[in-house]
Amino acid sequence: MIFSELEGIIGVLMLASTLVVQIRSYIRPMTNTVVTQSILLASIAIIIGIRESSIDLIILAILIIVLRGFLVRYVLNRRLPKARMFVREYSHGVASVTLASVIVLIASFLVFRYAFYPSVHDPLGAIGLSILFQGLLLISTRRNSFAHFIGYVEEENGIIFLSLSIIPLPLLIEISVLLDVLALVIAGTVLVTDNVEHTRVEELMG
Amino acid sequence: MNYTLLILMSIPAVLSLGYFSRRFKEVTVASGVITVAISLYILLTGMHDSGTFFVDYLSRYLIVTISSIYLLSVLFGLGYHHKIGESANMRLHLSLTDLFVSTMLFSVTINNFGLLWFGIEATTVSSALLLVIEREPLKIEAAWRYVIIVSAGLTISLVSVVTMYYAFGTLTISKIISSGGSFTELTGIAAGAALVGYGTKVGLFPMHAWLPDAHSEAPSEVSAMFSGVLLPVAIYALYRVYEATADPKITSLYLFVALLTMVFAALILPSQRFYKRMFAYSTMENMAMILIGLLAGGIGVTGAIILMVSHAFGKGGAFYSSGNILETYGTKSISQISGMREKMPYTSVSLILSSLAVTGAPPFGTFLGEFLILAALYASGYTIPFILALVSLFIAFASINFHVSRMVFSGRSEKRDEPSVLQRAVAIFSSVVPLIIPVIFVLGGMI
Incomplete structure (x- = not known):
């Protein structure tokens, strides 16, 4: 009982962190928030690991902390321009993004309720699905490369949360997913140039 | 464990270490030759496996x-x-190409x-940097x-993995x-999530936004690999x-999205201004057709395979022809290209042949493939x-x-200016192969 309550509390904290990321403009605090979210995800894996006596989930938690808690943050922070302490994305649509975020949240709960819940009978997965969709929303509403990365990491956190609440995947698959995110972030940072804002380009239209 | 398959996918991965060798170009070519030889062995012996690896006709x-x-x-x-x-x-480019191929071979087996x-x-990770050899x-x-x-x-298609694991237990x-x-209900979600996730990689409408950009800006040989093999791997x-x-x-849903992709590509193709983007949209149309063939089943699957290879x-x-044109004219704009038949006679031939091939003109393999797919579609009602x-x-x-006709036949040019023999030969060879494919399939007893 206490385990499931803990899972619920941490799940809600993770969801809150995604909403905080949506309305942030400064990139460094966004990175820190998503790292906190990853550590919360690791603690859920530890709780389920203890409850199920699964060493695989404990290993997964450690890997999440090492790969997402430290390495991804390290890679992203290294690429943030050093000259400017506070890298900011200028956004004029905070109100509309907040509204879109709430709509996506409600929509993802409804999708889970009617598509997943009749088969899996565990409401916690709705949080994972919501985080996944919030990550997608972040990618689609921002122009900044770092915000895109953070949205992608959020998406992956959401899917791991969903998997943990429905059925934990075999460790080999989970490790592959984690390594894949790290590799993609490293490959992606090579593509991040001084100009981190993405705009419309004539040659790439039509 | 099937060691032939293990060797097949390991060779490009291991030889990507040619990065550190002075003869890195020769090492990459050797990797290609060995990989083709092993692949032909697998095809001709009709290898089948369902252990660690899964190999069937497809x-x-x-x-x-x-x-x-x-x-x-x-x-x-x-060249x-x-x-x-x-x-x-260049070293990094060739090494990443090796790794990219290795990940594709891994995926299909x-x-x-x-x-x-x-x-x-992993194909995305390994191929991302291939686009930016020139920064x-x-x-x-x-x-x-x-x-x-x-x-x-692709993250959405991970939902399909989770739900399938829940539904099947394996x-x-x-x-x-x-x-x-x-x-x-769960396998339905799995199919839907896969359609959105893998469909993004295939370039199905409306998840195709990356495809024309990547194909038009990638070096031409990378565009060829993206269009020719990466997208079919995602279809797989x-x-x-x-x-x-x-x-x-699910069949109806997949068919609807595939048809939507075909119609979208057909509608946007007439207004294209850049030839590489035009070929990218043609890829969308062909991928959708391959998917339709696989969905139609029976002879449609045979048609899809013939279409995929051709x-x-x-x-x-x-x-490859586009790369040669870009090298000579320095532009991707269709309207700025004229007099190709005099300036680039060999590339003109490869461009016309390949354009006819990708649009399903007879007697190319694509025509046969599309014919079989349409026949299967009609027969299925x-x-x-x-x-x-x-x-x-x-x-x-x-x-x-x-x-393409406008590029080749309009205007005149006095001076001949073609890229290297190797580039021309590869372009012509690649354009001629779809002519031979129907013969191979008929002689091989596939039809």
């Missing part, structure tokens, strides 16, 4: 196609990137839905769009497929999920999809060949 043809386009692209790239010489960029997802995502802002922007859109989309592809699959993943979750509702070589020829597909194919045929 995987065998994909393996051969991947290896062949790999070898042709490496050869073309050696095309001659200005870069032996720089670190691994017998696990989770690792298949990993393989497909131009436009290419970096296209590469960025490719990485972010495809990865964000992720082993051969076990799930041989059990005949089953349709429940989508088809495996479809096989496991097959249901009339299209890979035909589109390879189109992109899908009359409206049949008509829509036929009309879309006609519009695409007319648009592409009109643009």
Whole structure:
């Protein structure tokens, strides 16, 4: 009982962190928030690991902390321009993004309720699905490369949360997913140039 | 463990270490030759496996196609990137090409839905930097769009892996497929998530936004690999999920999206201003047609395989020719190209042949493939999809060949200016192969 309550509390904290990321403009605090979210995800894996006596989930938690808690943050922070302490994305649509975020949240709960819940009978997965969709929303509403990365990491956190609440995947698959995110972030940072804002380009239209 | 398959996918991965060798170009060519030889052995012996690896008729043809386009692209790239010489960029480019091929071979042979997802995502990671051998802002922007859109989309297909694991209790592809699959609400979600996720990589409408950008800005041999083999590898993943979750509702959904893609591509093709983007939209149309063939079943599957193999070589020829044109004219704009038949006679031939091939003109393999797919579609009672597909194919045929004819036959040029013999030879060879494919399939008893 206490385990499931803990899972619920941490799940809600993770969801809150995604909403905080949506309305942030400064990139460094966004990175820190998503790292906190990853550590919360690791603690859920530890709780389920203890409850199920699964060493695989404990290993997964450690890997999440090492790969997402430290390495991804390290890679992203290294690429943030050093000259400017506070890298900011200028956004004029905070109100509309907040509204879109709430709509996506409600929509993802409804999708889970009617598509997943009749088969899996565990409401916690709705949080994972919501985080996944919030990550997608972040990618689609921002122009900044770092915000895109953070949205992608959020998406992956959401899917791991969903998997943990429905059925934990075999460790080999989970490790592959984690390594894949790290590799993609490293490959992606090579593509991040001084100009981190993405705009419309004539040659790439039509 | 099937050691032949293990060796097949290990060779490009191990030889990517040629980065550190002075003879890195020769090492990459050797990797291509060995990979083609092993692939042909796998095809000719009819290898079948359902242990760690899963190999059936579809995987065998994909393996051969991947290896062949790999070898042709490496050869073309050696000529095309001659200005870069032996720089670190060229070394990295060839090493990443090796790794990219290795991940594709892994994806089409691994017998696990989770690792298949990993393989497909690894193709994105390994190919992202292939777009930016020259660090131009436009290419970096296209590469960025490719990485972010495809990865964000592929994450959704991970939902399909989770739900399939819950529904079947295993992720082993051969076990799930041989059990005949089953349709429940969860497998329906799996099929839908795979359609969105892998569909993004395939370039299905409306998740295709990355495709024209990446294809038009990538070096031509990379565009050839993307169009000819990477997208069919993603179709392979989508088809495996479809096989496991097959249901009339899912077939209708997949068919609807595939037809929407064909219609969209047909409508946007006439207004194209850049030839590489035009070929990219043609790829969307061909991928949708391949998917329709696989969905139609029976002779449609044979048609889809013929179309897939013929299209890979035909589109390879189109992109290699595009690379030659870009090198000579320095522009991707259709309207700025004229007098090609005098200026570039060999490339004109390869461009016309490849354009006819990718638009399904007889007697190319693509024509045979499309004919079989349409026949299967009609025989299955899908009359409206049949008509829509036929009309879309006609519009695409007319648009592409009109643009290509304008480039080749309009205007005059006094001076001949063609790229290296190697580049021309690869373009012509690749354009001619789709002519031979129907003969091979007929002699091989496939039809």
